[in-house]
Amino acid sequence: MKKMAMTKAPAKDMSNMDMHDMDMDMGNGQMMHMGNLKRKFWVSLILTLPLIIMSPMMGMQLPFQLIFHPWTDYLAAILGTAIFIYGGQPFFSGAKAELANRKPAMMTLIAMGIGVAFVYSIYAVVANNWLQVTPPVTDFFWELATLIDIMLLGHWIEMNTVMNAGSAVDNLAKLLPSSAHKIVAGQVSDVDVAALTTGDHVQVRAGEKIPADGVIVSGATSVNEAMVTGEARLVEKQVDAQVVGGSVNGEGTFEMRITGTGEDGYLAQVMKLVSDAQAAKSAQENMADRVAGLLFYAALTVAIVAFIVWMLVGNLALALSIAVTVLVIACPHALGLAVPLVVARSTAIAASHGLLIRNRDAMEQVKKLNYALMDKTGTLTAGNFKVAEYQSLDSAYTADQVLSIMASLETGSSHPLAVGILKAAKAQELTPVEATDSEQLTGVGLSGTVAGQTYQVVSAAYLDRQKLAYDQAAFNRLASAGNSVSYLIQDQQVLGYAAQGDQIKPEAKNLIDSLKAQHITPVMLTGDNAQSAQVVAKQLGITEVHASLLPEDKAKLVKQYQSDGSHVMMIGDGVNDAPSLASAEIGVAIGSGTDVAIDSADVVLVKSNPNDVVEFLELARNTTRKMTQNLWWGAGYNVITIPLAAGILAPWGFLLNPMVGAVVMSFSTVIVAINAMTLHVKKA
Template sequence: DGSSFVDESMVTGEPMPIEKNAGDAVVAGTINTTGSFTFTATKVGAETLLAHIINMVEAAQGSRAPIQALADKISAVFVPIVLALAVLALAIWLLSAPTLGLAIALSYGLTSFVGILVIACPCALGLATPTAIIVGVGKGAREGILIKDAATLEKLHQVNIVVVDKTGTITKGKPELVRLENFSRLPDEKIISILAALESKSEHPIAYAVAEYAKAKNIPAETVSGFAVIKGKGLKALVGQTEYFAGNIKLLADLGLSFDSNKIAAETSQGKTPIMLASATEVIGLVMVADAIKPEAFAAVNDLHRLGIRTVMLTGDHQNTALAIAQEVGIDEVVAEVLPDDKLKKIKELQDQGRIVAMAGDGINDAPALAQADIGIAMGTGTDVAIETAGITLLHGDISKLVKAIRLSKFTMRGIKQNLFWAFIYNIIGIPLAGGLFYPIFGWLLNPVFAGLAMAFSSVSVVSNSLRLKAKKL
């Protein structure tokens, strides 16, 4: 019983309220924006959509396997091998006692034994990964990229497909006035002033868009009286002695005013909402309200393509709207009119194809997909649920930071590989030198003091190489 407009952004992610009339379903947790109605609860507790979303998030988070660092695997066998080599070197020197004499053989043997233990200290191996990760995470924070754990930073560079939500990720997530058409002799500023006055009495998000536009343009709202809501169609009020009407095409029909609906059909199919302004005798003008694309989205998608990464948009919005925005931004694939579990299924489908998937979103409806993706990326302007679920948070909701995060991961992993390479080369050269392998040929036998200095130098070189990441431009 009754009718209203309901904000279903929790489920669909779309900012525009949906008209609800008798017989329509409403979801628990959504927001009634205007009007009033009586409803019957058909599902409660664990059967509700919100409970279903929570269960999907928990299941996806629980299925994620931890990443074990390469350096940890190496360190597990490194120490026993080094001890064995040190003992072997001592034994070989002692076997040469008949030739060198017991005192000299024992002296050289102990020197080699201690030298190997000192020079082969696994500090460089132990520092190779954590120093690069610490510097990488710190640089990310300075760039507005908050990284939850090292595993996320390690895996991000492997991503080959990025899935994005539309609202709040590619678009700003709130309606904006994008166009004005004037059919009268009134100045454009006068039309905005009248509309701002009428819409100031409404709590509808579209009304907020008109008010914000007027405020940005420093256009004062007219003084109104006799304000009244025309349910499902718009509103009316007196400005001076003239009664003005603001609303949809249905309102014009009630006033007996004709208007070519084809004029705006193409734009409404792309997600734009018209607000008509009329008097009792004529159509004065219209404004188009839409969820505007973020300015940085164009460059971000282009940069992802340059990195060889495919892009997919998942949205609860209409197909035509999603396709129009995707085409404008340059996104490769669009899946529209999806619910949270549909987004989750799409992520699993891509993973089954062998893709490494990053998912970027900002709403409760994105949480299951964020949890399932190999890398979950939340907009800092989004919901707490999305931020908690994701492994990376982009402050200020800037999608261009995603490209920087991927580059940061590439630089960090390159630094780790360089560190590990240096640590291996150092040990490959240092251990034979300390063990006396070159003594019979060149007479070289490394003093434990110099072995200690070499060990310290290897650690310093690894840390210095990691710190170079701070100077990298993302």
């Protein structure tokens, strides 16, 4: 399955963006400028008002038309031509691109409808005033003008709705301050935020907005991240804690090192994700285009057949009127709005709930899910390890020496187990020295040189594979209590161990229960020992557990579960989860995890909260349902009205007028827009 790589948004001042300066893709690469579209609508509407006075309304003569007679037809033709050329231009440009790609779709249908109406109306003027045909031919300038107005208004509403749907993310960008307190050689000076670069140190004072993404290097505070993560509470921040640009500092003052600014920042990436989501085509959007293409051929065929039939049973004027009605009715405006509005709304909701949807197709896979495979450490557990016990298994080393050497090897590592060992060494007032020649052993541990001696920190599974002797009874006792046990070895000799316990995340139980309620089987995949994994699994209610896994083992298990046609979601946060995240139909990365894992995922949980998986599943299902509803409504409207416009009920005295069809079409568009905006997701 192809994954979408996270791209970086161009660095720019997003706070000054005006909705009227924004462009929107109207299909096949045709861009519509928001301001131009708004202007076209108002100009066309103003020209339509006198046109209503000048032309017959569905065949009815108004008093004003008698006053301006005999020039009413010519004035109506002039106004109608101006509206047709000026207001209809976007639709003909779009149709040209569609036909150039040999894929007639929505814009082609619209252009065909208004084009036929215009030509027929010009014919009516000529026939009535120059040819003096009897009976007089009714022109469609009034219907043409109002149809163009409705189309322009609909696209304006669409663009406005799309932009408003992303307003939650736009507001994040506006949170960035204009200046920051940069620290250089101990001196604080105010600089423009745009001048900050990665690695700079800045001071953030009480109540100020944080200027960029970074890590606290001194001080402590509490931060309001509600606009970023949706979490409506203050989050305590200590040294080494990450902060996000745009969030608001509490009462404390701290110094931070910038890790991301401009195009590297979280807000810029979210803006880029929203932009990509609006422009990219999902499978259902492509289906909407295919449906519109079929409607083009169907409408053209029905119009031709109806024209021929009504020519035989009626006259030219009636046949042309019915053919025009068919083509006007076929305009698929509601179908064109069906999916984009839902996607825009869904993307904005996801961003405000701390969900980054990096591959939108993943949302359409949710309804097929059978299994949710998930890592243990950092996903179901907090990853805050605390050393419960450490011992020497070699008389040449004391327990403190074992812990000190392990801490030396782990210096500089951000792995949860490494952090636990370093904290224990600090608590015992041991002074580790940074190891040289450090090397990560994927799925095993790490190695390095301390005081000229080479050591390794490995798991019990590694000892078993290498058939190295160790105290099995002690391991079973510690592991059955839920501890992860790391061993220090040298030259294939076990020197000692450190056992660490972790805490289950409070939200993990709700995740498992929710998955089961949705008939999705939770499966634990972990590189930890089986006993520790079983302890966590039992507390959470997970019955399928795979422990002591290497990265390739996890990826193989994903494919194994997929082998019978099942669909799999993988949830993880570590480097060893990256292959399985990429292999699964849906890869969900915990936001606090490694960059490798996040880059391999379809969905990123910014808050690292397992409950957000539940919110994602609900949002995905609601989004897919809204898309389907809108597609059915948009296509169903055309399926019903085209035969009516062709005169299928004429034997019973019913012929559908073009204006009535336009009104019904606008009503259908409003329903699609309202349905999209009712999309929501409950807080898990």
